[in-house]
Amino acid sequence: MENGTDRGTERDAPPSRGAGNGEATEYAAAGRIPLAVVVVDRDGLVSHWSRGAHRLFGTVKEEAIGRSVADLLPVSGALPEDDDGTAYPDDDGLSPGLEASLGGLSAYPAAGRARINGSGDGWSDAPDGESEYGAERLDILWWAYPLVGAEPARLLILAADAARLRMERGHDDEVDERISPGFARHTELPASDELARRLPDILPNMGPGLSGRIISQVLELGYPVLEFSQCDRVPVTPDWGVPRRAGRHRSDGQPWAAAKQIVVPAGAEHDLEYVAVRERLEFLNEVSTGIGSSLDLDATIREVTSAAVPRFADFAGTHLRAAVLAGEGFPDGVPDVTTVWHRVWVEHNDEPGRWDDTVPVGEAIAFPEHTPFFQCMSTGEPVLIPLISEEMGNRISGEFEKRDLRPLINGRSMLVVPLKARNVVLGFMVLMRRPGREPFDAIDRTTGAELAARAGLVLDNARMYTYQENVADTLQDSMLPQVAPRMAGCDTATRYLPGTRLGRVGGDWFDTVKLPGSRTALVVGDVMGHGLKSAAMMGQLRTAVQTMAAMQTPPAQLLRNLDDLARRLGETYLATCLYAVYDPIRGELQLTNAGHIPPVLVRAEDGRSELLDLPTGAPIGVGGVAFETTVVRVRPGDRLVLCTDGLVEVRGVDIGEGLAALCESAAHPAASMDDACDTIIRALNTHGGRKDDVALLMARLNGILADDVAEWQLTRDPREVARARRLVRAQLLHWGLADAVDTAELLVSELVTNAVRHATGDRIGLRLVCTDALLCEVTDGEPDLPALLGAGPYDESGRGLRVVSRLAREWGASVAGHSKTVWFEQPLTPPRRER
Incomplete structure (x- = not known):
């Protein structure tokens, strides 16, 4: 109809x-x-x-x-x-x-x-x-x-x-x-x-x-x-390519649309009709069940192209728009001469290599306007050329620069069918038959269009899945930090595993935050639920933790502030979180828990592992529960393992068994931190029922030797600035860091001068810490943080922090109680490894 x-x-x-x-x-x-x-x-x-x-x-x-x-x-x-x-x-x-x-x-x-x-x-x-x-x-x-x-x-x-x-x-x-x-x-x-x-x-x-x-x-x-x-009764033969009625002629006005008249023997149409129609239906049914076996875009492309050869055509080439192949959003607009197409797969039964040089797989090309390929992609309708004459082949080939298509297309039958979804052309297939085979006709045009319609839907499903995967991966990657494997006094390694392949975005996160005094904050958290909403919550909570950690908020107070924030954001904001601060100079850990599973500490002295006994606390967002801080003494070489419950909790299995397996696998000796993480993942990720995300953070607590730390107390006397320069010079020469002396003297001089001028207390603290970089800290009794100001040509002040900002790799300031610390980090060339 x-x-x-x-x-x-x-x-x-x-x-x-x-x-x-x-x-x-x-x-x-x-x-x-x-x-x-x-x-x-x-x-x-x-x-x-x-x-x-x-x-x-x-x-x-x-x-x-x-x-x-x-x-x-x-x-x-x-x-x-x-x-x-x-x-x-x-x-x-x-x-x-x-x-x-x-x-x-x-x-x-x-x-x-x-x-x-x-x-x-x-x-x-x-x-x-x-x-x-x-x-x-x-x-x-x-x-x-x-x-x-x-x-x-x-x-x-x-x-x-x-x-x-x-x-x-x-x-x-x-x-x-x-x-x-x-x-x-x-x-x-x-x-x-x-x-x-x-x-x-x-x-x-x-x-x-x-x-x-x-x-x-x-x-x-x-x-x-x-x-x-x-x-209408349709006369056909088993060899595809017979027109709908013998002698029938139809043209759509294009030079390549002339139909070839084929005579059917009298009476043959009644005997052959059922066989031919059944063959085409069987072909389309087999294609429908054979393509789309996976949501992988590359595999789907190969299945779609290979389905046509050799039963329907002798050559099949699939072209897709660049946006589709890249797994981007749904392409907009009608293709034109500027649209770039990628030849993603070619299937044929000719001799090997016949098509490779002229139409190579992977080529990106914009098709000329006066070609059947452009007509198909611009109109979204199949284009049928029953027989490519020599004149027509010369005309089509002439539209392409430095490419002779005539040996491949002359004398053949061609059908170009669009691959569409939601009335938008995603790509097209070029189908060809050899000269000795019955050419394409109107019935084949319909069959090819149906084949392309089914293939277009399958390709669009694969494209949408690829696009959603890319979005999920991008979102997850943006949420998870790029943790530095080496920080002052500790080495770290991390792993993240999505819960399911179809839902790769979750609410688990880990983080490391660099703190003043060579300290490091170690964080692991888990937002309740899964999907984009949980990921969005996780991003907000993680940002808040980073901000409060950089302000040296004490661990218990940090979780209290995070709990208040979660309740202000909404009733659905629930999360567990474990926050730890490692001080490599003092050799201690400060840990606070908000409903999270306890961490594992592996002692370097005897290789023994233990679950740290911490006050459990309530999850973030519950409110009204106090958080307590526990201090644990550690020695150089000890390893701290923090993870989310997705690693140890499996439906139908007691969580105690998972925690015991975590302790056992964490104590297993490994050549590196990455190997140690992989050992834990292999040992606990054996259950097929795991559907939750997994976040794993391991830190080796190396500590900082006393010989690599130098501290002095200065008075608020302008003459102490020169003394500070002498002390820094002598200490750096003692450490064998002569190349760093001049820059360090200048920067220390600026910080001590600011403390002498603006501090209110009588004492000024100066500390140098030498690891793979040089850390300098100046502490005074003024809680107001310094500001980076602009200085004019005739201003007498305002240039000190600009000099520090220009010469130091990093610098910052923090407040603790009634005092502040201004610090800078200076790179060492070559870097001095920790001992």
Whole structure:
């Protein structure tokens, strides 16, 4: 069943054929035939008679104006009567008569079909004494629109020749096709705005008031449409490529669309039809079950391309838009000559290497406009070339620079089918058959289009999955930190495992934060739930922890602030968190727990592992529960293991078993930190039922030797600045860091000078810590943090911190109690490794 709008205009030239000669006109195309336009006033008299009406009914405009429409359109009763008075039904059932339309229409349009004689009263005004079609019985399709308003015009009638429409569509008596008129609202048709603009073209010589009135009511009531219902026996052969009927010719106006006439032996169509149709259905069914076995885009592309060879074609090449191949969002707009396509896969049964140099896989190319490939991708419709002649092959090949396609395409049959999803072209397939094989025909065009339609949906599913994976990976990567493997006094290693492949974004996180005094904050957290919402919560909480840690907030107070923040953000914000601060100089850990599983500490002295006994606390977001800080003494070489419950908790298994396995695997000796993490993951990630995310953070607590730390107490005397420079010089020379002396002296001098000028206490602390970099800290009794100011050419101050910012690798300031510490870190060349 097919619906199409009859959008022919009355300006078409008169047809060149005589009545019943069966010759096609030169100007008419499919879906375009002349319309007769008639306007009737309230008295039933004709007030407008178009040239299309003259051609159809034979009466000239001068004779029709002012006459009764019943005389000019002799349709009486619901059924036209035959010569003997018997009611004559048309092919499509009963239709209301025109007289009934004139007498009863008030608010709704009407449509009908009637057969009337081509001679009679009122038709003798034609130039030859009768209508254009002589005295034959005319098969008329008509539509009637009631016109509401103050003007005298009451009814708009449109009429068309159904017999001519049948012949324009290329059908003869062998085809049982029924044509029914009807109406469709403008919202039901594509390009309805264009149809509205064309209505004035079929209403010439009318004033703007009347034509505007007619157009507005047509838009409200509906467009004329034709419904075609056809039943046709299709002769085929098992070797694909036979046209729908022997001798049938059809062209779509393109130079590569000429059909090849193939003769089918008499009687063969009845024996072979079932076999061929079944073969095509089986082919499409096998393709549908064979492609899309995975959501991997590359695998899907190979499956789609390989499905066509050799059963349907001898060559198949698949091209996709760059956005689709990259797993980006859904491509926008219609492809044009600037659109870049990637040849992603080629399958053929020719000799190896025949296609590789000319059409290599992986090539990115923009296709020229005057090629069948561009026609397919721009229109979204299949393009069929039954046989590529030498002239056509030269023309197609000439559109490509430095590429001779003629040896590959000349003499072959080509079918280019679009790969679409949601009416957007994602790519296209080029299908070709060898010269010795039956060429593609209209049935193959339909089969190829169906193959491409199914392949397009599968490719779009794979594209969406790839896109969602990329989004999830990008989001997860942006949420998880890039932890430095080596920090002052400790080495770290991390692992993150998504819970499921289809949900790669979760709420587990880990973090390390560099703190003043060579200290390091170690954090592991787990937001309740899974998916994007949990990931968004995790990002907010992680940012808050980083900010408070950099401000040297004590561990218990930090979790208290985080709990308050979670409750302000919403009732659904629930998370567990373990926060630890490692001081490598003092050799101690400060730990605070908010409902998280306890960490494991592996002692370097004897290799023994233990779960640290910490106050459990309540999860973040519960509120009203105090958090306590526990201090644990550690020695150089000890390892701290923090993880989320996804590693140790499996449905149906007691969590105590998971914690015991964690202790055992953490104590296993390993050559490196990464190996130690992998050992833990392998030991605990054996259960197939794990669906939660896993975050693992391991830190080896190396400590800092006392010989690598130097501390002095200075007074608030300007002369102490020179003393500070001497102390720094002597200490760096003692450490063998002569290359760092000049820069360190200058920077220490600036910080001590600021402390002498602006501090309120009597004492100033100076400390140097030497690891793989040089850390310098200046502490005074003024809690106000220094500010980086702009200094003009004549300003006497404001340049000290600018010098520090320019020469130091990092610098910062923090407040603890009633004092502040300003620090800078200076790189060492070459780096001095910790001992």
